[in-house]
Amino acid sequence: MNIIEETHPPPPAKLEPDYLEAGHTVRSWLLTTDHKRIGLLYLFSIIFFFFIAAVAAGIMRLELLTPKGDLVLSETYSKLFTLHGVIMVWFFLIPSIPTVLGNFLIPMMIGARDVAFPKLNLLSWYLFMAGGMFALYAIIAGGVDTGWTFYTPYSSRYSNSHVIEMATGIFLSGFGSILTGLNFIITVHKMRAPGMTWFRLPLFIWSHYATSLILVLATPVLAITLLLMALERIWGIGIFDPRIGGDPVLFQHLFWFYSHPAVYIMVLPSMAVISELIPCFSRKQIFGYKFIAFASLAIAFLGFLVWGHHMFVAGPSVYAGLVFSLLSFLVAIPSAIKVFNWTATLHRGSISFETPMLYALGFIGLFSLGGLTGLFLAALGADVHLTDTYFIIAHFHYIMVGGTVLGFMGGMHFWWPKITGRMYPEKMGQLAALVTFIGFNLTFFPQFILGYLGMPRRYHAYAPEYQVYNVLSTAGASILAVGYILPVIYFIWSLHKGKKAPANPWNATGLEWQTPSPPPVHNFYETPLVVKGPYDYSPEEEERKLEERHG
Amino acid sequence: MSAKIISPKTYVLVWLALMILLFLTWGASEINFGVFSPVIAIVIAVIKMLLVVLIFMHVRYSSRLTWVFAAAGFLWLMIMITLTMGDYLTRGTVRPQNKSIPEWKVDTESQSR
Amino acid sequence: MAEATNAIAEQFDSSEQQHESAWLGLWAFLATEVLFFGGVFLGYIVYRHVYYESFVLASRTTNLVYGTVNTAVLLTSSLTMALAVHAAQVGKNKNLVRFLILTILLAITFMGVKGVEYYEHYKDHQIPGPSFVLKGAPEGELFYYFYFTMTGLHALHVVIGIGLLSVMALLAARRRFNPAYYTPVELSGLYWHFVDIVWIFLYPLIYLISRHS
Numbered sequence: 001m002n003i004i005e006e007t008h009p010p011p012p013a014k015l016e017p018d019y020l021e022a023g024h025t026v027r028s029w030l031l032t033t034d035h036k037r038i039g040l041l042y043l044f045s046i047i048f049f050f051f052i053a054a055v056a057a058g059i060m061r062l063e064l065l066t067p068k069g070d071l072v073l074s075e076t077y078s079k080l081f082t083l084h085g086v087i088m089v090w091f092f093l094i095p096s097i098p099t100v101l102g103n104f105l106i107p108m109m110i111g112a113r114d115v116a117f118p119k120l121n122l123l124s125w126y127l128f129m130a131g132g133m134f135a136l137y138a139i140i141a142g143g144v145d146t147g148w149t150f151y152t153p154y155s156s157r158y159s160n161s162h163v164i165e166m167a168t169g170i171f172l173s174g175f176g177s178i179l180t181g182l183n184f185i186i187t188v189h190k191m192r193a194p195g196m197t198w199f200r201l202p203l204f205i206w207s208h209y210a211t212s213l214i215l216v217l218a219t220p221v222l223a224i225t226l227l228l229m230a231l232e233r234i235w236g237i238g239i240f241d242p243r244i245g246g247d248p249v250l251f252q253h254l255f256w257f258y259s260h261p262a263v264y265i266m267v268l269p270s271m272a273v274i275s276e277l278i279p280c281f282s283r284k285q286i287f288g289y290k291f292i293a294f295a296s297l298a299i300a301f302l303g304f305l306v307w308g309h310h311m312f313v314a315g316p317s318v319y320a321g322l323v324f325s326l327l328s329f330l331v332a333i334p335s336a337i338k339v340f341n342w343t344a345t346l347h348r349g350s351i352s353f354e355t356p357m358l359y360a361l362g363f364i365g366l367f368s369l370g371g372l373t374g375l376f377l378a379a380l381g382a383d384v385h386l387t388d389t390y391f392i393i394a395h396f397h398y399i400m401v402g403g404t405v406l407g408f409m410g411g412m413h414f415w416w417p418k419i420t421g422r423m424y425p426e427k428m429g430q431l432a433a434l435v436t437f438i439g440f441n442l443t444f445f446p447q448f449i450l451g452y453l454g455m456p457r458r459y460h461a462y463a464p465e466y467q468v469y470n471v472l473s474t475a476g477a478s479i480l481a482v483g484y485i486l487p488v489i490y491f492i493w494s495l496h497k498g499k500k501a502p503a504n505p506w507n508a509t510g511l512e513w514q515t516p517s518p519p520p521v522h523n524f525y526e527t528p529l530v531v532k533g534p535y536d537y538s539p540e541e542e543e544r545k546l547e548e549r550h551g
Numbered sequence: 552m553s554a555k556i557i558s559p560k561t562y563v564l565v566w567l568a569l570m571i572l573l574f575l576t577w578g579a580s581e582i583n584f585g586v587f588s589p590v591i592a593i594v595i596a597v598i599k600m601l602l603v604v605l606i607f608m609h610v611r612y613s614s615r616l617t618w619v620f621a622a623a624g625f626l627w628l629m630i631m632i633t634l635t636m637g638d639y640l641t642r643g644t645v646r647p648q649n650k651s652i653p654e655w656k657v658d659t660e661s662q663s664r
Numbered sequence: 665m666a667e668a669t670n671a672i673a674e675q676f677d678s679s680e681q682q683h684e685s686a687w688l689g690l691w692a693f694l695a696t697e698v699l700f701f702g703g704v705f706l707g708y709i710v711y712r713h714v715y716y717e718s719f720v721l722a723s724r725t726t727n728l729v730y731g732t733v734n735t736a737v738l739l740t741s742s743l744t745m746a747l748a749v750h751a752a753q754v755g756k757n758k759n760l761v762r763f764l765i766l767t768i769l770l771a772i773t774f775m776g777v778k779g780v781e782y783y784e785h786y787k788d789h790q791i792p793g794p795s796f797v798l799k800g801a802p803e804g805e806l807f808y809y810f811y812f813t814m815t816g817l818h819a820l821h822v823v824i825g826i827g828l829l830s831v832m833a834l835l836a837a838r839r840r841f842n843p844a845y846y847t848p849v850e851l852s853g854l855y856w857h858f859v860d861i862v863w864i865f866l867y868p869l870i871y872l873i874s875r876h877s
Contacts, residue, residue: 089699107675114675116685182692189616190685191675217627220696224703231813237792238809239628244792245715245803253635254703309637320638380786556753566743576872577732583876592868599739599864602834607746608857613687614690620691624698632706637712 009440015240016520018421033118034521039104040419046092046100047488049132052139053087056080058481060460061443061474069461075448077460078145079161085148090170091132093404094262097269098215098392099128099180101411102208104419106184108512108519109202111193111528116186124176124183131173138165147458149259152240152251156232163233167226174219174226177265182213184208195530199293201511202534203286206293207272211299214261214268222258225231225251251315254272256307264303267367267399268296270407271338274360274417277410278342279535281357281506282349283542286535288341295334302331312383321380328378335371339364350539350546354506355429357411362437366402370395391451397444409436409487416491417501421518424494428486442476509536555612565606572599683847689852694858697821701862704817708810708869715803722798722807723874730781731871734774735863741770742860745829749853752846757839760849764833767856771826778819785811791802814866821859828852 016144019036029037060080063071072080107114115121138144144166146155155163170203188201188209203513229251232238234417240251279286286292308316308324316324342364351357386392409432416424437477448468451457455466462470515524576595583593605611610621676682712719748763789797790808798804832852835841841849 112675116675117689118673118675178696182689182696185692186685186689189688190681216696217623217699218690220700221631221703224700226650228704228707228813235793237805239711239806239813243803244809245711245718246806247710247714249638250635250707250710253638254706257631257635304627308634316638317641317643319641320634323637364609526676556750559747561748562743562746565746566739567711569739569742570736573732573735576868577728580728580868580872580875585876588876589868589873592872596864596868600861603742603857603861603864608740614684616688617691620688620695623856624702627695628698628702628705631702632709635706636713637711639713644851 011482016522016525018516018518019521020518022521026283031122033114033122034421035103035107035115035118035121036519038118038121038125039100039102042095042103042128045125045129045132046095049087049091052136053084053092054481054484056084056087058477059082060475064462064470064472067462067464067467067470072460074460075145076143078458079143079182080149081458082144082147083139085165085359086135086144086170088400089148089266090173091128091135093235093266093400094177095128095173095180096266096404096408096529097273097411098208098211098265099124100185101273101408101415102184102211102269103180105210105512106187106205107191107203108515108523109510110188110191110196111511111524112187112191113522113524113527113532116191117183120179121183127176127179128173131169131171134165134169134172134323136169138162138169141165146369149255150226150229151255152229152232152238152248152327155243156229156238156240164230167230171223171226174223177215178219181212181219183301184212187214188212191196193528193530197530198384199290200530200533201293203275203292203296204272207268207275207296210296211265211268211272213297213300214265217381218258218261218265221254221547222262225254225258228254249311249316252311252314253307256310257304257413260307260310261300261303263396263399264299267403267407268299270363270367270404271296273326273407273411273414274342274363275338276508276510277356277360277414278345279537280414280506281354281360282346282351283537284349284535285537286341287344287347288337289535291337292341295337298334299331302327302334302390306331306378309378309383309550311461312380313387323384325378325380329375332375332378335367339368339371339518348539350542353430354413355424355426355433356410356414358430358437359406359413362433363403363406363410366398366406366437366440370402372397373398386451388456389451390447390455390457393457394444394447394451401444406436406440409433412487412491414506415512416494417505418512418517418519420495420498421501422494422498423501423505424487424498425490428490432483432486432490435479439476439479439481439483443473443480446470446472446475446476509534555609555610557606557609565602569599573601621628628637676874679844686847686851690854694854697858701814701817704810704814704868705865708814711803711810715806718801718803720806720874721801722804723870725788725804725813726800726871727781728871728875729785730777731867735778735867737770737774737777738860738863741767742857743769745853745856749850750848752836752841753843753847757836757841760836760841761833764829764836764849768826768829768833769805771822771829775819775822775869778815799867806842811870816860818862818866821862824855825852825859828855 019034022034024031029041032041035455059072060077063069063077069077071191103115111523141162144159144161144163146159146161146163150163150167188205192201232241237244238246240246240248242248275286275292308320309328312321312325370406373391377386377392377395413424413429416422450466450469450473453466455462501517503516505517506513511524511528511530512519514528572595576592579590579591579595604621608621610617671681672679676685691723739864744763744766748760748767750759751763785791785808789795792805792809792812794803798808801807829852832849835848
């Protein structure tokens with residue numbers, strides 16, 4: 001079962017306190033360089049931002065209950081969807097899995113005491129928070145109405161909202177992301193335990209490595225783009241300014257060179273989590289390890305070649321459109337490889353349906369639907385019809401929420417015992433997963449239809465014939481809200497009332513399960529020696545054990 | 552520490568080479584090579600960069616991983632430039648169906664001035 | 665004494681591992697810098713293609729002498745930086761301090777020349793904005809916008825470099841480095857060479873390629 005040949009029971013004499021007991025002062029948290037504590041700092045921060053952005057979404061859904069714009073002004077509505085987009089993208093989705101679970105688990109999974117640069121890791125969090133404060137200021141001071149894409153010349157010249165403050169916030173948090181990515185890359189290269197070869201790395205690590213590559217290579221382009229946009233706004237003229245010959249489409253090129261790969265920053269870590277959950281809850285070796293590993297890198301690479309599909313109607317050349325359309329189809333290949341391999345892992349496995357597995361199965365379904373509708377949008381002709389409609393909204397929410405959020409929730413449930421040393425209530429967990437899945441589909445599936453029928457995005461009023469679907473969607477959103485709030489309640493409850501978690505409650509392989517829950521400050525009492533691959537499960541063994549127990 | 556020590560003489564020689572290249576590229580800019588003028592300037596710049604990266608920055612004496620890290624940024628920049636220029640270089644090269652060839656020619660000429 | 669300054673951080677097993685991590689970390693950071701500058705370089709290339717005549721005309725109004733002198737200054741500062749790292753490697757602390765100071769002085773020289781150049785552009789009304797004048801080149805303003813953004817960003821990096829190297833010089837003067845531990849000097853050196861490389865490309869793009877084409 002174990003990856004470690006011999007497990008050393010910790011000698012009680014030199015027993016180190018676990019990382020939560022190591023200090024209780026505020027100072028011990030705010031100045032910590034422990035990757036596990038930094039992961040928790042991120043967890044609290046992103047949950048905070050998530051609920052701000054979720055409230056904005058709630059108000060929008062309420063407004064869309066009726067065709068008339070009767071709840072908020074159209075200007076306020078613009079500010080709401082900008083707030084929702086900016087905060088969700090840069091202050092929840094992009095940091096979500098990498099900075100919480102990635103931070104917590106990457107060093108443990110490779111058998112290291114910490115990341116390569118712990119102080120830099122803390123600095124990343126401070127940059128993220130500084131960025132968050134700028135963003136909050138921009139919201140409180142009156143909001144931003146440009147949409148999360150900040151297209152020029154609207155953002156640089158015409159908008160009267162707090163564009164500069166918001167851009168500064170994103171710039172700072174982007175800098176934090178770059179440092180996180182850099183930290184992970186060096187950690188994976190240099191901090192692996194003895195015997196931890198590249199092909200013994202859990203797929204979680206491969207996916208996070210691919211994510212980090214994107215963070216490091218794409219984010220600086222966002223930084224320069226926002227800088228040029230802000231410069232144009234302050235200086236009065238700039239390189240995207242048509243009055244001196246500038247081309248606003250160039251802004252879109254630069255912006256999407258970052259923002260399309262950013263989609264993979266959001267979804268690859270979720271795939272990382274799923275690749276751990278599926279083998280554990282089917283008690284089976286993962287199918288096609290190398291295919292999944294290399295598919296992660298392929299997604300990261302191909303993700304850089306397809307940004308033009310966001311701009312089909314913005315007026316690039318027809319040839320460029322064709323090339324980008326073709327390249328966009330290519331990304332489907334590694335994504336499909338992953339889905340097929342996960343499905344093949346399930347085949348003849350000894351499957352059990354604990355909460356993390358429910359989220360994982362939900363992920364596979366929703367991600368497939370999100371990915372397949374992406375193919376509609378990659379097709380040049382279909383995209384012209386669907387651009388800026390609710391079809392787009394539905395498509396990327398299937399990836400962002402159905403993909404990233406479900407992966408995040410699955411991962412949080414799976415590693416919650418490791419993080420806190422407590423079990424969450426299983427029945428409640430299963431209920432929440434089910435409610436989330438139903439609520440999500442009810443919210444976003446009608447939006448595919450709305451978009452196909454032609455309802456444009458970003459308006460607070462719409463034609464009356466769209467009302468039925470909008471009512472369904474709003475009803476779904478309220479169910480979804482329950483699905484989000486439930487875990488928050490029982491997670492907090494479990495901190496005091498939850499069952500004490502053993503070191504390895506899921507009987508999972510992986511180095512992080514070989515150390516106590518919660519782990520000691522330096523993760524392991526002794527540096528582990530790795531002699532086996534990561535997914536050493538055997539379903540036959542599992543069946544035999546079950547029979548013994550019941551018979 | 553593991554890093555290889557390179558003699559100061561090598562550094563001075565590299566600097567001399569850089570200075571000669573600077574002189575060459577400056578001189579070349581004063582002569583009309585037509586379309587090759589920018590090509591010569593950029594090629595010399597690349598050679599200068601390689602000298603700095605390989606010798607001054609010790610990449611020549613470093614692990615393969617360092618080579619990969621050093622090349623990655625440039626490779627990705629090339630992706631960005633190639634695909635974006637793919638758009639700008641081919642704009643206005645397809646005739647819209649509602650325009651006749653003479654109409655379209657007038658249009659593209661006025662666009663590119 | 666060596667023990668005190670060479671302490672290995674607790675997450676590492678050896679000073680070798682620590683050094684390689686820092687070294688690779690800085691290279692990864694430089695990759696982000698390449699793409700950061702790359703965004704503006706891309707814009708320049710795009711507009712030089714679209715507004716070829718204007719960019720050629722405007723480019724010829726830049727001062728080739730200042731550009732060339734500054735290239736020579738920066739290339740020389742790269743030499744002194746490389747020699748500083750060498751001095752650190754062989755433990756010649758006095759030489760290390762000297763070469764660091766020399767590098768800083770060359771960097772300041774670069775900034776001085778740049779300042780004079782900027783001032784002349786200001787006098788010639790070549791700063792983009794309402795007072796901008798450049799006859800015969802309708803998109804000359806765009807060229808000068810790029811000129812100032814690119815050289816400005818580069819100058820910002822030079823200033824950061826001056827700060828970094830000053831800290832290194834101070835630490836070196838306090839004998840904080842020895843042949844077993846000089847990673848900060850080495851990494852500052854990498855950063856400084858990178859600043860040089862950016863200029864190696866800015867020089868032809870701004871001053872050279874349009875002189876005769």
